[in-house]
Amino acid sequence: MTTTLAANRPAYDGKALDLTGKSGARAFRNTLATVLIVLCFLIALVPLLWILWTVVSKGYHLLLDANWWSQSQRGITVRRVGGGAYHAIMGTLIMSLLCALIAVPIAVMGAVYLVEYGKGTKAAKVVSFMIDILTGVPSIVAALFVYAVWITVLGFNRVGFAVSLALVLLMLPVVLRSTEEMLKLVPDELREAAYALGVPKWKTILKIVVPTAFGGIITGVMLGLARVMGETAPLLILVGYSKNINTNPFDGFMGALPTMINQDRTELALQPAADRVWAAALTLILLVLLLNILARTIARFSTIKSK
Amino acid sequence: MSSTDGTAPPDPPAGEPSAGEPPARATPAAEAPAKNLDLGPVGHLGDRLFAGLARGSGGLVVLIVAFVGIFLLALAIPALADDKSSFLFSRIWEPGGADPKFGIAALFYTTLISSVIAMVIAVPIAVGVALFTTYYAPKRLAAPVAHAVDLLAAVPSIIYGLWGILFFAPILRPVIDGLADALGWIPLFEKPASEDLGVVFTASVVLAIMILPVVTAISREIFAQTPVTHREGALALGATRWEMIRMAVLPYGRSGVVSASMLGLGRALGETIAVLIILSVPNGNDPWNSSIFAGGETFASKIANNAAEFDSPEKTGAYIAAGLVLFVVTFLVNSAARIIVARSTPGGKRQRRPRPDKALEGATP
Numbered sequence: 001m002t003t004t005l006a007a008n009r010p011a012y013d014g015k016a017l018d019l020t021g022k023s024g025a026r027a028f029r030n031t032l033a034t035v036l037i038v039l040c041f042l043i044a045l046v047p048l049l050w051i052l053w054t055v056v057s058k059g060y061h062l063l064l065d066a067n068w069w070s071q072s073q074r075g076i077t078v079r080r081v082g083g084g085a086y087h088a089i090m091g092t093l094i095m096s097l098l099c100a101l102i103a104v105p106i107a108v109m110g111a112v113y114l115v116e117y118g119k120g121t122k123a124a125k126v127v128s129f130m131i132d133i134l135t136g137v138p139s140i141v142a143a144l145f146v147y148a149v150w151i152t153v154l155g156f157n158r159v160g161f162a163v164s165l166a167l168v169l170l171m172l173p174v175v176l177r178s179t180e181e182m183l184k185l186v187p188d189e190l191r192e193a194a195y196a197l198g199v200p201k202w203k204t205i206l207k208i209v210v211p212t213a214f215g216g217i218i219t220g221v222m223l224g225l226a227r228v229m230g231e232t233a234p235l236l237i238l239v240g241y242s243k244n245i246n247t248n249p250f251d252g253f254m255g256a257l258p259t260m261i262n263q264d265r266t267e268l269a270l271q272p273a274a275d276r277v278w279a280a281a282l283t284l285i286l287l288v289l290l291l292n293i294l295a296r297t298i299a300r301f302s303t304i305k306s307k
Numbered sequence: 308m309s310s311t312d313g314t315a316p317p318d319p320p321a322g323e324p325s326a327g328e329p330p331a332r333a334t335p336a337a338e339a340p341a342k343n344l345d346l347g348p349v350g351h352l353g354d355r356l357f358a359g360l361a362r363g364s365g366g367l368v369v370l371i372v373a374f375v376g377i378f379l380l381a382l383a384i385p386a387l388a389d390d391k392s393s394f395l396f397s398r399i400w401e402p403g404g405a406d407p408k409f410g411i412a413a414l415f416y417t418t419l420i421s422s423v424i425a426m427v428i429a430v431p432i433a434v435g436v437a438l439f440t441t442y443y444a445p446k447r448l449a450a451p452v453a454h455a456v457d458l459l460a461a462v463p464s465i466i467y468g469l470w471g472i473l474f475f476a477p478i479l480r481p482v483i484d485g486l487a488d489a490l491g492w493i494p495l496f497e498k499p500a501s502e503d504l505g506v507v508f509t510a511s512v513v514l515a516i517m518i519l520p521v522v523t524a525i526s527r528e529i530f531a532q533t534p535v536t537h538r539e540g541a542l543a544l545g546a547t548r549w550e551m552i553r554m555a556v557l558p559y560g561r562s563g564v565v566s567a568s569m570l571g572l573g574r575a576l577g578e579t580i581a582v583l584i585i586l587s588v589p590n591g592n593d594p595w596n597s598s599i600f601a602g603g604e605t606f607a608s609k610i611a612n613n614a615a616e617f618d619s620p621e622k623t624g625a626y627i628a629a630g631l632v633l634f635v636v637t638f639l640v641n642s643a644a645r646i647i648v649a650r651s652t653p654g655g656k657r658q659r660r661p662r663p664d665k666a667l668e669g670a671t672p
Contacts, residue, residue: 026547026550027547029547029549029550030547030548030549030550032549033548033549033552034443034548034549036435037435037438037439037443038439038443039435040431040432040434040435040436040438040439041435041436041439041440041444041452043432044432044433044436044456044459044519044523045455045456047459047475047516048455048456048458048459048462050470050474050475051462051466051467051470052462054470054474055466055470105364106364106367106368107364108364109360109361109363109364109365110361110364110365110367110368112361112364113361113362113364113365114365116361117358117361117362118362118365123365124365126369127365127366127368127369129642129645130368130369130371130372131368132641132642132645133372133638133641133642134368134371134372135641136570136573136574136577136637136638136640136641137372137375137577137634137637138576138577138578138579138607138633138634138637139577139579140577140579140606140607140610140611140630140633141375141379141577141630141633141634141637142375144379144610144626144627144630145374145375145378145379145630147617147623147627148378148379148381148382148627149374149378152382152620152623153378169371169375172368172371176368200351200353200354201354201357201358202351202353202354202356202357202358203353205357206357226461229463230461230462230463230464230465230466231463231464232463232464232465232579232580232611233579233580233607233611236579236580236611236614237610237611237614237617258463258465258580261465261466261469262465262580265469265584268473277469281463281465281466281469284463284465284466285461285462285463285466288461288462288463289458289461292457292458292461296454
């Protein structure tokens with residue numbers, strides 16, 4: 001710490017010790033930096049507002065139609081108006097919830113291992129490093145991996161469940177890391193109090209540690225869900241797009257919001273198709289934003305106060 | 308483990324290793340001096356099961372990563388053995404058939420150049436935004452601003468792709484023309500032959516927007532950790548705010564920013580659908596073009612674009628081989644980022660960790 005500062009000091013010799021008040025050049029540089037930094041922030045906001053405005057303004061009117069939420073695209077061609085996104089919304093929800101069902105227990109237990117059992121050991125370091133690597137695995141690689149296992153080696157068909165498996169790889173590190181952070185925040189006094197009362201370690205974890213961190217874990221799950229819902233690459237490779245309602249993830253093709261967008265994106269010159277693309281995009285953004293906002297709200301009200 | 312039985316006598320009837328509490332009550336006293344936090348009577352069936360589950364989940368993560376590598380490798384090897392051209396240096400991509408030829412040179416080039424340009428654009432802006440939220444924005448504004456930038460990460464990538472090609476690319480066109488006019492003598496910036504909008508540069512700028520929240524979030528955290536003493540020391544020496552940032556905040560956060568950029572780079576390398584939508588695939592007969600103002604294909608976009616071609620093992624193997632290269636590249640980039648964090652974070656994790664751990668350190672040998 002101090003060495004870093006000391007090492008940097010010579011470069012500013014003289015200038016830093018000039019106590020005669022700010023020179024014009026220094027004041028100017030300071031103002032320039034302020035302007036540039038504020039500018040950076042404004043630049044970062046432009047795409048966000050622009051994208052949101054584009055999607056909302058082009059997609060909102062179909063969402064006001066009740067059919068959008070209750071009908072599929074069955075039998076509706078790109079030139080025809082009508083139908084809804086029910087099949088795609090259901091597909092997205094089924095695949096991501098199935099993914100959460102598999103990923104969350106593994107993630108929570110993995111975090112329990114890192115914080116409660118493996119702390120400081122070499123094995124825990126290896127696991128931790130692998131989680132970092134898993135965080136960086138591109139969704140297309142996860143999809144190819146599941147393709148290799150599910151379709152090439154095991155010989156199954158392209159179905160919704162395969163997508164869920166690929167999404168597990170993407171969701172696992174997100175939930176695991178956030179759970180780990182929350183478990184770390186649980187004060188040791190709580191654990192010690194439980195041990196002092198003679199509660200076995202596993203019960204302490206299940207009844208004291210995990211419930212204390214529950215809000216944070218839910219936040220992690222929501223953020224993980226938000227991440228996987230918007231993924232397109234696994235859908236392209238592991239399941240075909242279907243315009244019909246299919247609620248069975250183990251059989252047949254399945255619609256999903258990203259692939260619904262992808263399906264019609266080449267036909268944007270046709271108004272009905274374009275309308276549907278933007279409406280599906282808005283539905284997807286709303287779904288993801290809703291999860292994000294929910295996650296942040298839960299986080300705000302239930303975070304363990306770190307000292 | 309066996310010590311549980313040794314301490315059981317005070318409570319003989321409950322000696323059964325069930326989930327009963329009585330024996331547990333006896334153990335802490337006996338074991339406490341030795342290991343403070345492992346007080347729990349680990350001999351219990353419940354404890355052993357639970358510990359096993361936890362360890363198993365940890366091990367599963369390691370297995371998954373190992374399996375990703377192993378399976379991709381296993382399926383790529385047969386295809387690679389049949390490859391009639393150099394896999395690493397050929398730019399041809401004609402897998403399948405009697406005479407499969409495929410090489411990743413062109414894919415590798417486009418993937419790398421588009422991601423690096425994205426990083427070069429995103430990092431300075433991300434650092435600016437991070438500084439704005441940590442040291443410039445009024446306190447009440449800082450949190451909403453941070454959330455707003457985080458929201459950028461919540462927008463699904465397919466929407467970035469659509470927006471990028473339909474709305475952003477036309478705006479970017481004059482910039483591309485200007486850059487090409489000024490720097491056209493460098494092959495990298497060669498003037499585009501067509502008026503095509505789906506060029507590598509456009510994809511890079513959209514990728515930059517997509518990785519901005521990642522880099523910003525990590526930089527923000529690191530900057531916020533700059534010790535108050537450093538900052539106040541700089542200010543007390545008469546530094547302006549900018550000088551304080553240059554003297555105290557930036558040196559402190561340098562390695563954090565570097566690793567954040569690497570993580571952003573990793574994200575950009577693997578981005579699929581946005582790139583797939585934006586980049587126009589060059590015509591098979593066109594000569595290869597190294598300019599960033601031309602179309603192209605990245606690993607991810609190539610694989611996703613040709614998912615329908617996965618009909619024979621040979622063809623699939625070729626795409627899996629490409630995916631394997633992408634996996635290895637992102638693995639290396641991400642590992643580098645982590646190693647930089649672990650080695651040289653001036654304060655970051657190392658500084659913070661000892662404090663919460665202190666309570667335990669007193670007890671563990």
